[in-house]
Amino acid sequence: MRRKISLYGLTFSLPLLIWQILFFVFPLLFLIALSFWTVKNFTMRPDFNMVNWTTIYGRGVFWQAYGTTFALAAAASVLTSVLAFPAAYAIAFKLSDAARRWAVFLMVIPFFTSYLVRVYSWQIFLSDNGIINVILGWVGLGPFQMLNTVGATIIGYLTLSFPLVVLLQLFSLAFLDRTLIEAAHNLRCGRVRTVFAVVIPSARVGLVIAALFCFILSFGDFVSPVYLGGGEPTTLSILITDTTKSGQQWPRAAVIALTMIGTLMLVAFAAVKFAYKGKTK
Amino acid sequence: MPKIERPDTGLTRRALLATGAATLALPMLSRRAFAAPTELTMLAWYGHAEPDIVAEFEAENNVKFIPKYYTGGDNMLGLISQSPPGTFDVILSDAEYVQALNAAGYVEELDPNDYALADYFPEFQNFPGNWQDGKLFSLVTRFGFLGVAYNTDALTEAEAANYNVFWDPKLTGKVGHFDWHLPNLGQMSLLNGNASPYDIDEAAWTAVKEKTKTLRPQIGGFFDYGGTFSSLNDGQMLAFCGIGDWITGVLEKNGAKVRSVIPEQGGLQWSECFSIGKGSQKADLAKKWIQYITSAKGQAKSAQMAAYPALIPNQKGWEVLQAENPAEAKRQGMTKEAGNAMDMIRAGRIKYRQWPIQQDLETWNDFWSEYKGA
The missing domain is CATH 3.40.190.10 (Periplasmic binding protein-like II)
Incomplete structure (x- = not known):
């Protein structure tokens, strides 16, 4: 049956529609148009030329950066989800109401400070002369190189998305139908098996969406790869800055940005499809 | 009825009115001191519009710098191209980008007679990039x-x-x-x-x-x-x-x-040059700033900039620096001793x-x- 859009519904959905058109559709259309422009003597000129697409897609370094960025973001999503789940589970099922409120508050606090500042503070811990190596030195270990490594980049991604992933997982677990867990226990299902057979499948949508957010944030992040990873390996966000840094090649940067947007859309659609697979209204 | 004696304060009505009028007129007499400072926009690397460099000029000329800092010449060109003409009164540019500024018509022509070019070391009086077809478009200020x-x-x-x-x-x-x-x-x-x-x-x-x-x-x-x-x-x-x-x-x-x-x-040499932005409504004040920062006094300040130190092309600026801060002059090689910064350039060691x-x-x-x- 075809649904009729009422004036009441339109009134409330209109601001969202206008917002999306103004701040997503228009910039996206402009970005698409920009990717066909050309640059001469540092000045961008409106054009319809495929040269930016062929140049970027023809470069090995682009595909290398693409693979690296995708792999790092995927690894960060899996790692963050795995590390965040016990925290979210404990907050949802093991803490009292008061303690749960405090835990949520503590998860929100990191957002009060700048992400850049938090990443810089990691340098104090991870550098060769940093806190971790000093402590390891007391027991005769190290120093180990931790800063300017892929591991440090992943730590940065965790810093960025861990609190958010915990909160998203928590909301998903908090609204879980607890009678399902009781039923599992009544049927003599052990605690661990209950988690894997009942809790995780029931909270799948929230868990997948949380992982998706981690992927999105990590995939486009510039701060951690530069300030913790030392700029290597090259990620797509670094490649964008490299491209704009010399010769005002914003059109080529637009090609990279559009590829990133397209990738994120595909991943998001795939994740949502997986999350709701087998679900009925 | 007893008569009330007024204390003799020595203040007559006429004197009171005169004092009041003078007090009210005071701000008018020194309007400049009370006028809002003129805003001068500067597009530059970080540090060039900070108090250690601009405070004296601001106080002397009732000016307030509004800085827009960039990182890298391409970033600078991008900011100019995306802004209406006249947005930036003063533009600081790395020497290799000056010609791009010229080519795009982003800077005003300068009159060499307005500046203390004669005080510059000869190597910097006709500095490449500052001139095009015999016309001056920017002035090297530090390197x-x-x-x-x-x-x-x-x-x-x-x-x-x-x-x-x-x-x-x-x-x-x-x-x-x-x-x-x-x-x-x-x-x-x-x-x-x-x-x-x-x-x-x-x-x-x-x-x-x-x-x-x-x-x-x-x-x-x-x-x-x-x-x-x-x-x-x-x-x-x-x-x-x-x-x-x-x-x-x-x-x-x-x-x-x-x-x-x-x-x-x-070694290699980087150089920074000041220009006046095309369409600036405060070109005279912008010129005054460039005159100041390329003068001996301004150059000595520039050499000691808190954000990042630099060598200066004004030889009288070297003398001021040597008098003000001999340790820094020595550290940077801006002394009369052999092997100083200019000697390195003259020996062909710097490109x-x-x-x-x-x-x-x-x-x-x-x-x-x-x-x-x-």
Whole structure:
């Protein structure tokens, strides 16, 4: 049956529609148009030329950066989800109401400070002369190189998305139908098996969406790869800055940005499809 | 009825009215002191519109600088091209970008008679890039050298005085790159013996690429401005390619064990120039600022800029600096002693950093990206 859009519904959905058109559709259309422009003597000129697409897609370094960025973001999503789940589970099922409120508050606090500042503070811990190596030195270990490594980049991604992933997982677990867990226990299902057979499948949508957010944030992040990873390996966000840094090649940067947007859309659609697979209204 | 005696204060009604009128008129008599300061917009690298540099000029001229800081010449060009004409009254640009500013019509022509060019060292009076077709478009205000930056605990000055030190096995993973192709590849070109490091043919360019690739296993990271500071300061990187005293000078003054040296293969020179933005409504005030910052007094200030120190082209500025801060003058080599900064230039040990002449800028940039990703 075809649904009729009422004036009441339109009134409330209109601001969202206008917002999306103004701040997503228009910039996206402009970005698409920009990717066909050309640059001469540092000045961008409106054009319809495929040269930016062929140049970027023809470069090995682009595909290398693409693979690296995708792999790092995927690894960060899996790692963050795995590390965040016990925290979210404990907050949802093991803490009292008061303690749960405090835990949520503590998860929100990191957002009060700048992400850049938090990443810089990691340098104090991870550098060769940093806190971790000093402590390891007391027991005769190290120093180990931790800063300017892929591991440090992943730590940065965790810093960025861990609190958010915990909160998203928590909301998903908090609204879980607890009678399902009781039923599992009544049927003599052990605690661990209950988690894997009942809790995780029931909270799948929230868990997948949380992982998706981690992927999105990590995939486009510039701060951690530069300030913790030392700029290597090259990620797509670094490649964008490299491209704009010399010769005002914003059109080529637009090609990279559009590829990133397209990738994120595909991943998001795939994740949502997986999350709701087998679900009925 | 007893008569009330008024105390004699000596203040008559007439005197009271006169005093009141004078008090009310005072702000009118010194309107300038009470007028809102004129805002002057400056597009520059960080530090150029900070109080240590502009406070005196602001106070003397009732001006308030509104800075817009950029990082890198392309960022600067982007900001200008995306802003209406007249947005920036004063523009600071690296020398290699001045011609691009000219070509795009972003800057006003200057009258050389307005400035103390006669006080400049001869090498800077007709500075390349400042002039085009006999017309002056910008004025060099400070410059510096790029060589080998090193941790003084890890290397001696003698060890660091050769670009080959970057390949030293004890520095594996401890060599950093300032993430911009131009200074790094320029230094590699110097190491390969190219007298004009940016004017090289295809064979020499291929050789520069091959040489640079061999350095890749030594590299611990590619850093921006902030990352370069922190990685040198905390000893994470022990040697750095592509920078000089403009970074290590700040760290050294704050007690870090880092220095820069010009290697035996030679160094590069960066230069910063001031221009007046096209369409500026306050061109006279902008001119006054350039006159100030290129004067001996302004130059001495500029040399000691808190954000990053630099050499200055005004020889009278050297004299003021030597009188004001002899230690800094000595540290930067702006003294009358042999081997000073000008002697290095005159001995041919320093080459201008500039855009590649026989290749596209894009070619160099593309190689840099590939090198980073290798």
